[in-house]
Amino acid sequence: MNSEALKINLTQRILNLTDDKILYKISRLLDKENVVGFDVNGNPIYENEYVNDINSALNLLSEGKLETYSSEEVKRKILR
Template sequence: MKTETLKINVAQRILSISDNRLLEKIKNLLDKENVFAYDMEGNPITESDYIKNLDLVNKEIDNGTAKLHTTKDVFKHIADDNKLAL
């Protein structure tokens, strides 16, 4: 089935649903699968994965186990990787 035909078919089926519980499941599935960004290798990052990663980093910060970097350290790393003078 072509993408446009599939979209129309799915949209028509969703519009005919009156069960709130089912609509919530569809909404949650779409939210979970929503591509929010891409990582450095071009792999998609969903919004839910992004939030999970932020929660993990926040816990590490709260526990004092997070490895943090200053802006100067980041610039130095980028400059070194690209053989640039800083």
């Protein structure tokens, strides 16, 4: 089955579902696999990983443990 036929088949099956539990499972699976970008090596970055990384950085920032730089410090490091 080619990709287009698979999409049509899945769409028809999903539209015929009446069990909310299965619909929520499909939704969670799609959310888990949602690609929001790519890293410098071309590997996908999934939404849940991205959100976890942001939350982790925010926690470190609130604890005063996140290393940050001013614009001037970044400029100096780049121009060295």
